Amino acid sequence: MTLDARTQQELVAILPRLRRFALGLTRNGAHADDLVQNACEKAITRIDQWEPGTRLDSWMFRIIQTTHIDHIRGQKRRDGYLEVIESQGEPSFDGERAAEASMTLDTVRRAIYNLPEEQRAVVMLVSVEGLSYKEAAETLEIPMGTLTSRLVRARTALARMMNELNGSGGDSNEAAALPLKEAQLP
Amino acid sequence: MMTLDEGTLIAYVDGELDPQTAREVESGLAKDDRARKDVEHLRALAALTRVAFNDTLHEAVPQHLKDAALGRTVKGVTISQEQPHSGNVITFTSKGGLGSMHRALPLGLAAAAAFAGLVLGLGGGSVYTEASANKALQLAALSMQQDQNAMNQALNQALEVNVSGNALTWVNPDTGRSAAFTPVRTYQDKSGQFCREYRKDVKSTDRTDTTFGLACRDESGMWKTRYLILENGPEQAL
Numbered sequence: 001m002t003l004d005a006r007t008q009q010e011l012v013a014i015l016p017r018l019r020r021f022a023l024g025l026t027r028n029g030a031h032a033d034d035l036v037q038n039a040c041e042k043a044i045t046r047i048d049q050w051e052p053g054t055r056l057d058s059w060m061f062r063i064i065q066t067t068h069i070d071h072i073r074g075q076k077r078r079d080g081y082l083e084v085i086e087s088q089g090e091p092s093f094d095g096e097r098a099a100e101a102s103m104t105l106d107t108v109r110r111a112i113y114n115l116p117e118e119q120r121a122v123v124m125l126v127s128v129e130g131l132s133y134k135e136a137a138e139t140l141e142i143p144m145g146t147l148t149s150r151l152v153r154a155r156t157a158l159a160r161m162m163n164e165l166n167g168s169g170g171d172s173n174e175a176a177a178l179p180l181k182e183a184q185l186p
Numbered sequence: 187m188m189t190l191d192e193g194t195l196i197a198y199v200d201g202e203l204d205p206q207t208a209r210e211v212e213s214g215l216a217k218d219d220r221a222r223k224d225v226e227h228l229r230a231l232a233a234l235t236r237v238a239f240n241d242t243l244h245e246a247v248p249q250h251l252k253d254a255a256l257g258r259t260v261k262g263v264t265i266s267q268e269q270p271h272s273g274n275v276i277t278f279t280s281k282g283g284l285g286s287m288h289r290a291l292p293l294g295l296a297a298a299a300a301f302a303g304l305v306l307g308l309g310g311g312s313v314y315t316e317a318s319a320n321k322a323l324q325l326a327a328l329s330m331q332q333d334q335n336a337m338n339q340a341l342n343q344a345l346e347v348n349v350s351g352n353a354l355t356w357v358n359p360d361t362g363r364s365a366a367f368t369p370v371r372t373y374q375d376k377s378g379q380f381c382r383e384y385r386k387d388v389k390s391t392d393r394t395d396t397t398f399g400l401a402c403r404d405e406s407g408m409w410k411t412r413y414l415i416l417e418n419g420p421e422q423a424l
Contacts, residue, residue, distance in 0.1 A: 002257050011255040012247075019251070020242040030371055033248055040254040108231075108238040126200065127235040133202050151200075152193045159231055 003047055007056065011040065014057050017129065021061055024124035025068045027113045035071070039064045058131070058139045065121055065140060072117070111161040119154035122147060190214050190221040199228045333363050337388070341367045345382050345401055345409040362391045370398070379403060381412070 003011065015036065022032035022039075042063050043050070050059050112123055125136040126147075137147040190211065197203050198211045215222050337356060344354035344367035357364035370383040381402040388395045401409040 008256055012252055015247045015251055015255060016243045016245070019245075019247065020239045023242050024239060029242075032242075033251060036251055037254040040251065044257045104234060105238045108234045112235070112238065123235065124239075127232060128239055130236070133197075133200070148193060148197070152196055155196050155228065155231065156192065158235070159227060162231065 003044060007047070007052075010056050011043070011060070014060065017057060018060055018064060021124050021129060022064055022068070024112060024120060024128060025065065025117075035064060035068055038071075039067050042067065055135070057129075058135055061125060061129070061131075062139050062141070069117075107162060108158075111158050114161060115154055115157060119150050119157070122150045123154045123158070126151060190218060192224075195221065195225055195228060199225060199232055329361055333358055333361055337365050337367075337386075340365065341384070341386065341401075342409050345369055345384060345403070346407065350382075364389045382409070 018036045018039070019032055022035040023029060026032045026035055039060060043060060046063075050056065112120060115123065121140060122136060125131045125139060126133065131139065133144060133147055133151075137144050140147070194203075194207075194211060198208060203211065215225060336358065340354060340356040348354050348367075348369050350369045350371055353366040353368040355364065355366045365386060365388045368385045368387075370385055373381040373383075379402055381400055383398065383400050386397045386399065388397075397414050399411045399414045401411045403409050
């Protein structure tokens with residue numbers, strides 16, 4: 001099974017956005033790329049299930065999301081699963097940003113990473129990718145009511161976390177609220 | 187007058203309300219300082235969230251993902267971050283599976299010994315002696331084995347101390363062989379054991395072999411390679 005040239009081109013063109021969505025779900029760059037790769041391979045074998053004329057990005061977001069959920073379920077059963085860690089010396093993506101802006105964005109990212117799985121998917125689709133509520137609900141195959149209630153819970157939690165992280169004297173909270181992995185090599 | 191609950195305000199900020207409802211919200215906001223403040227915060231949060239992951243958009247997409255989108259990947263082979271490979275995966279599950287491999291290599295004898303040493307030295311160094319048919323080959327193999335031991339030490343050192351992306355280089359001026367070892371990514375498994383993907387470029391007088399591997403650190407501080415992918419390796423090695 002192969003894609004026609006135009007679909008191939010479109011798929012390559014949306015790869016940056018697919019990686020961004022996958023990063024939000026997996027919270028880890030290397031896992032995100034593995035996820036996108038798996039999703040691409042699945043998409044190619046199931047391309048007959050995609051209706052030409054409908055949005056390829058939404059379809060890919062759905063494949064990425066279901067693959068991610070399958071992976072999480074499988075992960076609990078599998079032994080010796082490798083969890084990627086970043087050593088402190090790894091180059092960071094926002095090295096050139098002004099420190100302040102980068103800290104704020106980093107705070108938002110960390111707050112999003114701290115959301116429960118299903119709220120994170122909703123935030124990534126609506127708030128980051130800019131899908132409408134209807135498109136996001138269709139992509140995730142959930143009712144509109146479920147989508148909006150997840151969105152409200154997610155935004156409320158984000159606002160609270162942002163306040164905690166930005167607020168004065170929030171330093172001690174930060175470590176407790178965001179158990180980020182920072183492992184050093186032995 | 188309508189109630190300005192959180193759900194309504196969030197939908198308003200997201201532009202999800204119909205024009206009529208949006209106007210009602212706006213007239214409600216004019217009389218409600220607290221709700222106005224909430225909308226302000228929600229807008230700021232929405233603006234930040236929108237761009238929070240934009241760094242990913244500006245990164246170069248790894249070639250292996252483009253290959254996957256174009257249907258060019260071998261399923262399950264995803265080790266290189268930087269470049270594509272038509273790689274062959276060798277899993278070091280047992281020594282037994284490796285014995286037949288070197289018979290298929292279409293290389294010169296010395297190169298075959300070198301190659302067998304390179305590949306098998308990590309799995310169990312004794313196997314390569316099967317390829318030694320005469321004295322000259324034994325000498326070549328001995329020299330290769332010495333380089334191999336030194337390279338294994340250098341690889342261990344690179345994995346132990348080098349930050350991902352930084353190469354450790356090694357050279358033996360006597361044999362003209364040189365190598366670069368670059369950790370690519372770091373993992374930790376459930377039991378806390380560290381594993382690292384690495385890239386190894388071994389340059390001999392007439393050729394360069396690139397391999398990608400995954401090594402895990404045992405309790406004694408030795409990095410044991412679990413599998414290798416040979417970049418542009420002989421097809422027969424599959």
